[in-house]
Amino acid sequence: MSSIHIEAKVGDIAETVLLPGDPLRAKHVAETFLEDAVCYNTVRNMFGFTGYYKGKKVSVQGTGMGMGSAAIYIHELINTYNAKNLIRVGTCGAIQKEINLGQVLLAMSASGDSDANNLYFEGMHYAATADFDLLLKAYKAAQRLNIKTYKGSVFSTNTFYDDDIQNRWKKWQKHGILGVEMETQMLFTLAKRFGVKALSILTVSDNIITGEATSSKEREQSFNDMMKIALELA
Numbered sequence: 699m700s701s702i703h704i705e706a707k708v709g710d711i712a713e714t715v716l717l718p719g720d721p722l723r724a725k726h727v728a729e730t731f732l733e734d735a736v737c738y739n740t741v742r743n744m745f746g747f748t749g750y751y752k753g754k755k756v757s758v759q760g761t762g763m764g765m766g767s768a769a770i771y772i773h774e775l776i777n778t779y780n781a782k783n784l785i786r787v788g789t790c791g792a793i794q795k796e797i798n799l800g801q802v803l804l805a806m807s808a809s810g811d812s813d814a815n816n817l818y819f820e821g822m823h824y825a826a827t828a829d830f831d832l833l834l835k836a837y838k839a840a841q842r843l844n845i846k847t848y849k850g851s852v853f854s855t856n857t858f859y860d861d862d863i864q865n866r867w868k869k870w871q872k873h874g875i876l877g878v879e880m881e882t883q884m885l886f887t888l889a890k891r892f893g894v895k896a897l898s899i900l901t902v903s904d905n906i907i908t909g910e911a912t913s914s915k916e917r918e919q920s921f922n923d924m925m926k927i928a929l930e931l932a
């Protein structure tokens with residue numbers, strides 16, 4: 699048996715799945731960090747791999763961009779493939795001035811503008827929250843590895859571009875949101891709905907307020923920090 703968007707057999711995917719938006723990041727993670735990695739999905743080129751990290755079975759699955767796409771993969775990973783720990787490894791734009799490019803955020807919660815959540819909760823506002831055990835483990839792993847992290851709330855949006863992107867985030871900046879990305883709110887919501895654990899670890903690829911953006915060298919280094927934390931959770 700397989701699912702509509704993933705062609706793996708049940709059992710091919712580990713209980714712990716890392717979730718980058720970019721399927722080529724999934725490939726890169728598998729090739730760089732995992733041993734004996736096998737590709738289990740090429741449907742729509744949304745690559746998924748299972749391999750081993752320090753002897754532990756772990757999978758990495760691209761989700762695409764935005765909550766509509768991510769929800770499909772998250773739903774199928776949980777309900778067809780029995781995934782239990784889902785850890786997003788993504789990029790985000792920081793909206794606090796002091797957060798530098800390449801730094802790592804541990805998302806405790808995610809606000810957002812998903813119509814899917816709005817409809818599901820009949821216009822009320824669900825507080826999408828990370829799993830505390832995974833969050834604590836990630837925090838301790840970062841401390842052990844001497845990696846600085848910011849802990850707090852992020853915002854998941856379905857619209858990457860806007861007419862006036864800096865002003866758009868002013869109220870959210872004031873309310874302490876650390877950064878903006880496009881999938882975490884849906885991940886946390888679905889994980890709770892189906893009784894599994896989720897966490898989102900994000901590397902800052904740009905600062906929306908200051909207008910800075912990362913060079914490829916900086917992205918490479920910071921990406922490694924995020925991956926080291928995420929893989930410790932496997």
Ligand SMILES: O=P(O)(O)O[C@H]1O[C@H](CO)[C@@H](O)[C@H]1O
Nearest residue numbers: 718719720763788789879880
């Ligand atoms: O780097 P990823 O994981 O794709 O995450 C961020 O990058 C994409 C936008 O460029 C969105 O998916 C956003 O959430």
Ligand SMILES: O=c1cc[nH]c(=O)[nH]1
Nearest residue numbers: 789790791878879880
């Ligand atoms: O979704 C995203 C990801 C990175 N940077 C942004 O501004 N938005």
